[in-house]
Amino acid sequence: TQLLEQSPQFLSIQEGENLTVYCNSSSVFSSLQWYRQEPGEGPVLLVTVVTGGEVKKLKRLTFQFGDARKDSSLHITAAQPGDTGLYLCAVTGISSGSARQLTFGSGTQLTVLP
């Protein structure tokens, strides 16, 4: 059973469309991160959210942390082919080991068609 559920698993849209992907769990997190991974590369950090209800914007990407700090969403406005990639959420506060351990969701594979 995945501790972090990401949805949808796959998403294919046309250039210019808007989209939202989700990261959900029943646990409360101290922080949540979003990473993007392109083929043949490692994940790269997009943003960290810490405060319940927090909203952060990165150009056309809007990230929101749920009020109860159990979920998050990523909204992309006017998607472009360069947004294509695997979007991963990751949290601390799930594992019983080091407090610095990150647990990742299974990701949303986004394809933006020209």
Added chain:
Amino acid sequence: NAGVTQTPKFQVLKTGQSMTLQCAQDMNHEYMSWYRQDPGMGLRLIHYSVGAGITDQGEVPNGYNVSRSTTEDFPLRLLSAAPSQTSVYFCASSYSGDASGANVLTFGAGSRLTVL
């Protein structure tokens, strides 16, 4: 600034063979970790280290060994490779955290391992 360097990028092994995946970082990060990535499973933590001489197990440690003799290097050893270890392996490192205290990982480009 090289960041996190992994070698080799690709490797094919036969069942039972052993090998070491190398990971080096030049950012003086104290925390280093190894993940494996399989389709539909996301990234799963194998082993991690909070500093030289200190290692600990993650979620899926069986069949893998690690050591941390220096701050820069964190090799991952497969003692007797099995087909179930076919995967893409990522090494990542981090400093003590950003302004929020969150652990911010810098990943290498990955090592794709196939065990026949």
